[in-house]
Amino acid sequence: MLIVKKFGGSSVADPERINNVADRCIEDYKKGHKVVVVLSAMGKTTDALLSKAQTINPNAPKREVDMLLATGEQTSVALMAMAVAAKGVPAISLNAFQVAMHTTSVYGDARFKRIDTERIYNELDSGRMVIITGFQGINRRDDLTTLGRGGSDTTAVALAAALRADACEIYTDVEGVYTADPRIVSKARKIKEITYDEMLELATLGAKVLHNRSVGLAKKYRVQLVVRSSLNREEGTIVKEVTDVEGMLVNGVAVDKNAARIAVLGVKNEPGIAFRIFDELAKHNINVDVILQSIGRDDTKDISFTVDQTQAKDAVACLRENQERLTIKTIKEEKNVAKLSVVGAGMQSNAGVAAKMFEALYDVGVNIRMIATSEIRITVLIDLEDVDVAMRAVHDKFFHD
Amino acid sequence: MLIVKKFGGSSVADPERINNVADRCIEDYKKGHKVVVVLSAMGKTTDALLSKAQTINPNAPKREVDMLLATGEQTSVALMAMAVAAKGVPAISLNAFQVAMHTTSVYGDARFKRIDTERIYNELDSGRMVIITGFQGINRRDDLTTLGRGGSDTTAVALAAALRADACEIYTDVEGVYTADPRIVSKARKIKEITYDEMLELATLGAKVLHNRSVGLAKKYRVQLVVRSSLNREEGTIVKEVTDVEGMLVNGVAVDKNAARIAVLGVKNEPGIAFRIFDELAKHNINVDVILQSIGRDDTKDISFTVDQTQAKDAVACLRENQERLTIKTIKEEKNVAKLSVVGAGMQSNAGVAAKMFEALYDVGVNIRMIATSEIRITVLIDLEDVDVAMRAVHDKFFHD
Secondary structure (H helix, E strand, O other), X not given: OEEEEEEOHHHHOOHHHHHHHHHHHHHHHHXXXXXEEEEOOOOOHHHHHXXXXXXXOOOOOHHHHHHHHHHHHHHHHHHHHHHHHHOOOOEEEEOHHHHOEEEOOXXXXXXXXXXOOHHHHHXXXXXXXXXXXXXXXXXXXXXXXXXXXXXXXXXXXHHHHHOOOOEEEEEEOOOOOEOXXXXXXXXXXXOOEEEHXXXXXXXXXXXXXXXXXXXXXXXXXXXXEEEEEOOOOOOXXXXXXXXXXXXXXXXXXXXXXXXXXXXXXXXXXXXXHHHHHHHHHHHOOOOEEEEEEEXXXXXXXXXXXXXXXXXXXXXXXXXXXXXXXXXXXXXXXXXXXXXXXXXXXXXXXXXXXXXHHHHHHHHOOOOOOEEEEEOOEEEEEEEHHHHHHHHHHHHHHHHOO | OEEEEEEOHHHHOOHHHHHHHHHHHHHHHHOOOEEEEEEOOOOOXXXXXXXXXHHHOOOOOHHHHHHHHHHHHHHHHHHHHHHHHHOOOOEEEEOHHHHOEEEOOOXXXXXXXXEXXXXXXXXXXXXXXXXXXXXXXXXXOOOEEEOOOOHHHHHHHHHHHHOOOOEEEEEEOOOOOEOOOOOOOOOOOEOOEEEHHHHHHHHHOOOOOOOHHHHHHHHHOOOOEEEEEOOOOOOOEEEEOOOOOOOOOOOEEEEEOOEEEEEEEEEEOOOOHHHHHHHHHHHOOOOEXXXXXXXXXXXXXXXXXXXXXXXXXXXXXXXXXXXXXXXXXXXXXXXXXXXXXXXXXXXXXXXXXXXXXXXXXXXXXXXXXXXXXXXXEEEEEEEHHHHHHHHHHXXXXXXXX
């Protein structure tokens, strides 16, 4: 079997943990498997490097930032290869150049285009464990790129796809994917199996266990993922196309506290106005999420939408600049809101999920401000202060046994 | 003009010094020169990485050690490119992969084979300052190699040769090459010009200002070097083929305190014995320096030689193992010895240099234990405790005005 195993920064934060990871990888190696290990930078290395760059140049060229950050994973993989070798197993570390992991050119947010597999297969065939830098690639100029935060998950999935691996295991500091955040919902339980689409909704909505781009890639190339803990032997969560656990109405409850709601009021009720508003925002690279449109007074429209909190300021500035042209009377911004979502492949064939969710919120007196749905997700916008109560109520409703 | 400027680890140890180096490089850039900067790892980074490796695996594979160490220079060049960019000058950092600096495969002690210049010229032509990792290369497997301690000097010279640079400046924390170590000989003075051969003898003998391999490479490709301080504007020392200062009998006095003397006594006086002894040592990669052979008692020979102190133990062990076969009666090792040398291209055409040196030592009562000479060098082995007195006496004799 060919296994890709990915370990995050906290799993390799110090020599002791590096040795722990080495032991786990050697277990699989000794069972006769071919083992490819993907690592992030040790502990808080990436943050430390970024702050060093900040001291020297607050507007450092992004190409140079990626050149700097790439040293983090290279350090991890070299040390891991040493740790594995110390335990008598032949190992070799490879960076983005050595593998030839080709990406697009966008520094800090690159995407994989093509991964060469020859060197990896050669090393595996000569009996070595292969330890590869996550998070980084090279573009067509041979410059180093990085994939953005959480990019090592994506590296692991991309490698698993390129190598046609039999398994892709993502090790984190939690035991898997939960029905809700266990720190808030004490009754939250670990999900045994979840579909790509469900995981994608949960990842996008801030479950933070898996990087959402990695889930999309896994879906595209049908790479079955296992999310499990690097600290214990629990089974973890399997992410795959179709789960064996059919009929689960809802598989998880997720919260996103980084939302902001922007309302534009009194817009002229004529065709094309909504298009012009969202086109203007798109031109400024502002990602709009939930959108709600209603008829206002005097034959005008009110349009509300949510954006990531970090983009709220830019969104408002962009609208103000074009306020007249876009026929906007008033622009309002609300920061203290959160998105609460239930996700489940089962809801496609089951009516009443929305009603059940709204009932749960009604029972605890939580006001719903906006509603948006996809085939497998229902999201409501609520006040930030209501989040914990709402999450527990909704979770109890769907998972009460 | 195309200028290669090399700065060592202490010159880029912190953001302030990085900015200082950036300023000096920008001065040349603003004069219209094309500027290529070669950097070592910041401050004590290399030592810190080695000690990390040591914790994880005291016998770490050398390939992985080089993979680890290479991150040091990559960090320096990325930060320097940021510093230069912050001052409004376009800059780009390049590592061993990006330049394509091909070396032999010997990890930790690789030699340059070929340096591609295309990318560097392209970047220079588009108006950028180019900042390149010293000390590292890639071998034919695309694995990272390092050149051994002081290797960044060699990188600078190799780049200057490949690029046909007009100048190659080596910046250090001293002002140039001195007639003797200024910490010991207060009257030591800075040498204005020195030949490659003289510098090579001084570098090999422990002057420590320039890495000896870099001097050899400079001689081979006729790269004129300037050694100067990164902390002030003093002129430094020029290293070139023929100096304008002819007739200097002696150009410098150097000391090597890392010598050990090994004596093998009572060896059979038959042809081939000396060969067999040194062949055996060579097979164990032990570099033998000064050799002295004399007739012992009973038709036997005594052979003495010096080795680097770090190799003394291995040398003795190797001889003991073969003691019978090599017909050795006794093996003696002396550690408290030092080599004192005078170096000067002028001594080729001037008799009496040796006599002058011996007279100086006689005057201060220093006993000479062995003597060795080359065309431009006279070396004596003396007791370690005599070194400072001997150095001052010899220096005064040749440079007394």
